[in-house]
Amino acid sequence: MTVELEEREPLLIRVSGALSEENGEELLTAVRSLMDSGKTEAVVELSAVDSVDSIGGAYLARATEEAGAGGLELGFQGARGGPEQFISLFRSSLERAHPLEKPRRGFLESIGEKLFSAVGEARSLFSLMVESIYWTFIAPFERKGLRWSAVWDEMHEMGVRAILIVYVINLLLGLIIAMLSAAQLQQFGAIIFVADLVTIAFTRELAALMTAIIISARSGSAIAAELATMVVQEEVDALKSMGFNPVKFLVTPKIIAMVICMPALTIIAMFAGIEAGFLLGVFTFGISPANWINETVGALSSNNIFVGLSKSLCYAIVIVIVGCHNGLRVTGGARGVGLATTRSVVMDIFFIIIVAAFFALIVG
Numbered sequence: 001m002t003v004e005l006e007e008r009e010p011l012l013i014r015v016s017g018a019l020s021e022e023n024g025e026e027l028l029t030a031v032r033s034l035m036d037s038g039k040t041e042a043v044v045e046l047s048a049v050d051s052v053d054s055i056g057g058a059y060l061a062r063a064t065e066e067a068g069a070g071g072l073e074l075g076f077q078g079a080r081g082g083p084e085q086f087i088s089l090f091r092s093s094l095e096r097a098h099p100l101e102k103p104r105r106g107f108l109e110s111i112g113e114k115l116f117s118a119v120g121e122a123r124s125l126f127s128l129m130v131e132s133i134y135w136t137f138i139a140p141f142e143r144k145g146l147r148w149s150a151v152w153d154e155m156h157e158m159g160v161r162a163i164l165i166v167y168v169i170n171l172l173l174g175l176i177i178a179m180l181s182a183a184q185l186q187q188f189g190a191i192i193f194v195a196d197l198v199t200i201a202f203t204r205e206l207a208a209l210m211t212a213i214i215i216s217a218r219s220g221s222a223i224a225a226e227l228a229t230m231v232v233q234e235e236v237d238a239l240k241s242m243g244f245n246p247v248k249f250l251v252t253p254k255i256i257a258m259v260i261c262m263p264a265l266t267i268i269a270m271f272a273g274i275e276a277g278f279l280l281g282v283f284t285f286g287i288s289p290a291n292w293i294n295e296t297v298g299a300l301s302s303n304n305i306f307v308g309l310s311k312s313l314c315y316a317i318v319i320v321i322v323g324c325h326n327g328l329r330v331t332g333g334a335r336g337v338g339l340a341t342t343r344s345v346v347m348d349i350f351f352i353i354i355v356a357a358f359f360a361l362i363v364g
Helices: 021-036 054-069 082-089 107-142 148-158 160-188 191-232 235-241 246-283 289-299 302-328 334-362
Strands: 002-004 011-019 041-052 073-077
Touching: 011 021, 011 054, 021 041, 021 054, 041 054, 041 082, 054 073, 107 246, 107 302, 148 160, 148 191, 148 246, 160 191, 160 246, 191 235, 191 246, 191 289, 191 302, 191 334, 235 246, 246 289, 246 302, 302 334
Parallel strands: 011 041, 041 073
Antiparallel strands: 002 011
């Protein structure tokens, strides 16, 4: 390989023979020497090159990369046959431009981007809510059909299979509440009032709240993962192409099933919490079952039960809508599905607490 310097610019680097490891190394050395001498432009003449192997091609790419980094514009000419095919195949990498620097965003730009993103998501969530209300509570009365078989399947998955976990967790929570209350009331000889405290707490607040958190982690995450997977695998697009409305086909059965199952699970949770207080009072503190039951019945209030069941209905709608919203808006592949599932559970718990606070503010 020779380097010929001519009077005109750019400088010419002639390569002859096979562009292999030896010639490639010489080419890289020549390019480095031109950069050291402050040259800004050069052309590699490849008309005398009859073949290029993988190592020679790697040296050619390395020379191009270092030339670009060092401010030397390196071009190619005269390639024929195999060398020409190599240059055309890898031209995008051999002659790639330096990546543009990512523009820096100011503080106000970042806030604006997040604000527009939040507004767009809120609009999407509101649109899903409106469609869900129509297809769930209006369309069936207009004889537009309802997938009752899907509703039964969802009720079995969301309700029947969740009974045990809801019962056990609320039973344990009831024991904890009862023990903490008894530790204080025992000082005043008022253990019997643990029955009142546990009964009121579970019928009005704890049963619905704890059940909602359990179901959001269990069924809310499953809803988001199911729909997100369908979006990633383009099953939702297939439904649209066949003329099915995704909200009617996928979301409505889940809403109906959850609205039916959540109050039923909440009643089971109320019973489990009250039962825990009964077990502690009778078997730990020796209070007679009749006295404890009488105190419990006296503390029961239809108003408290109504408030607890009303909360459970609101929680049910929140869990399904948030799960479907995150599932249908997923982007990416498997990682997107995981992120949508995690985000769904976090949003569920956040909105459940917001609804609980709203009820506390309005109802007291």
